Amino acid sequence: MNTALRLEPLTPANLDAAIALKVRPDQEHLVDPVVKSLAEAYVHPGVAWPRLIVDGDRPVGFLMAFLDIDFAGDGTGTDIRSGLWRLNIAAGEQGRGYGRFAVRAVADEIRRRGGTRMTTTWHIGEDGPEAFYLALGFRPTGELSGGERVAELDLI
Template sequence: METLRLEELSAANVVAANGMTLKRGQEAFLAGNARLEEFVNTQSAWQRVIFDGDEPVAFVMANFDPEVDHVEYRSSILRMYVAGTAQRKGVGTFMVDQVAAEAQRLGFDSIYAVWEKGELGPGNFFQAVGFEVTGENEYGEAIGRKAI
């Protein structure tokens, strides 16, 4: 995982991104990833595929909009996943660091993430990379904030 790089989600890499699979049981904690094509032209979303060399290993979609009503969505990781074969190798940390760098570049002082609670869910990961749980939303999902 020494050659990690970001590429903007595009028609050229969406098929490769769609080919990534999670570890068994993790699908329940993520909105279906079979239709990333629907996000390619979304204007407000910051969408990146993370590659290790030529292999796609992760996807992240963030939002940076100071006008959003809920603070947890102004500078926020909306969706992210790491291919099962690339987990626990620093890819997720790299991804969060890249989102934080973009947020900082845009003038934000923190990033947020919202996740579904559960044993196989991403809560332990988010807390390990510096997110502090600040509450939960109306659906019972955890809201975490990371200062940058």
């Protein structure tokens, strides 16, 4: 693995670079833009974990994890989950392993916090990223969230 590849917290110094990241035009309906993720991170402090994916000195992507949310949203705390909320790899940077790196980095953070499973969702359809997530070992749960397929990865 490229040792120059790392995650960086969002700061005033890299905010514009993060916002400027764009997926391919044919993927824009599959993932919200970085600016929406940053707004969600602002209103969900302590839950959202936004990070810039950097290769050397070049921003190549953005991820946002969610940590310990009440997935059912019913306030009972019976379905607490952590996982990958958003993944944006810049159009010209796709196919170079940055997405796999991002998923592994989120899995490592969840493990570091004591988690044993990682949840994500994806757009259903031929043009969606299902094959990517299945190849990484995610298993669909049979649930839908916001019209997207829910899947989990065991981290044990």
